[in-house]
Amino acid sequence: MSDSNKPLFSRPVLAAIMLFCTLAIWLLNLAVPSSKLPTPHIETWTTTSGIPVVWLKQEQWKNSNKLEIRFSFRSVTTDTTLIQTTLAMLMSDSLPLSTASINQRLMPLAARASSYYDHESQTIGLTLSNEPKYLMPTLTLISNWLKNPDFKHRTFDNWQRQHKNNLPAQHQLERVLFFDKSKQQDDPKTVKVSLEQVSHYYHSLKTSAATIFIIGEMSSDAKQIVQSAINLISEDYRLSKASTESIIYEPLSTVIQKNTGDLWQTRSAMALMPVSSVKEWISLQLWGTDLVSTLNKQQHISFVQLALTLSPQRPWVWWNIQYGDKIAAAPNQLSGEENRLINAKSLIFAEQVPSVSDKKAFQALLETFVQQLEQQTLSxxxxxxxxxxxxxxxxxxxxxxxxxxxxEATDNFSIEDYQMALKHLLKPSSYQEIQVYQ
Known part of the structure; x- marks a missing residue:
């Protein structure tokens, strides 16, 4: 056989080349993002009064008529009852010369209003249609409403009667977690909030504006209409001067027992460090899911609810455990594996979280999280x-x-990222627990 007819490579070399190519293709596949997450686009500007506006949109919303607008404020106060009452009054019949709630008035326009608050921030939210036949009348109504709401005595009196002895669990925990225990605190159930205070607090929000967010698709005409309405609504807004200094938590761990008898509920809270990256946010989502799942496996527990408050300076987490009829003793009187699993306090320590040391459990949590995220990000x-x-x-x-x-953070998230984030974010020394017996 002449040299020209000889194969270029021997069989062993060909086999090695094929193996190399297979590995190269496999590595390239690993580099391709595994999640199906949309890429948002962001545009920013400021209102005529100097309030930042952030508009987020994505290709998947091109044919969508849903628009979300959020007015975000930073009116920091320890009086969460006043915040709650003010926003409740705003969401009721606060349109001038109207006995219908704001949402009853917005319903025919395919729109609705909402609100959110925590100990550091407050939000007034609008969900509306970007279709021209709805957009103009909706924004006209909203402008009249937010510019000068009418807080009515009758509605305020009804609210006071219905909620005078109803302090939400998270408010109780906020007070225990954040308020200075060396100072005498008034019992929230005996504190009186006046209609004058409500009106004053609403107007104070206008001097504590942070950002206006627009989420959704807008045509050039719709954008101009929305910009004009936002300028009108916010013309007397001023930027918040709330401090953004870092928070240092001192050891304050406390357990408070209420009443006697069988343990009925435990209400727990813990301070967190401010979230500074997407990976830290993912870590808290997985940790919260693991905590709830682990506790819900116990026969003694009816249900567990958990909420993260990721405020800019003093974020925290709280959860409520409702015990079932089968529990006949406090958790520290249970034995063995049963005691370890029901003890919610153990899960505030990063090294004791099941998914932190179990790679299989971690991977299962992460896969479920990514699947949910792929759907959520379309909204x-x-x-x-x-x-x-x-x-x-x-x-x-x-x-x-x-x-x-x-x-990128989701596709490259590892158990090492998870371990590092929880060790930084969770502050076990701040843990607070209210035990309720009956």
């Missing part, structure tokens, strides 16, 4: 929540940073 409402309750334009993680980094 303008979900992005509105991220904008106002997870990211903060005056904090360490902004909406633009989240939008630009969340896919």
């Amino acid at each position: 303008p409402t979900w992005w509105s929540t991220i904008a106002t309750q997870v990211t903060h334009e005056d904090g360490q993680l902004t909406l633009e940073q989240f939008a630009n980094n969340y896919q």
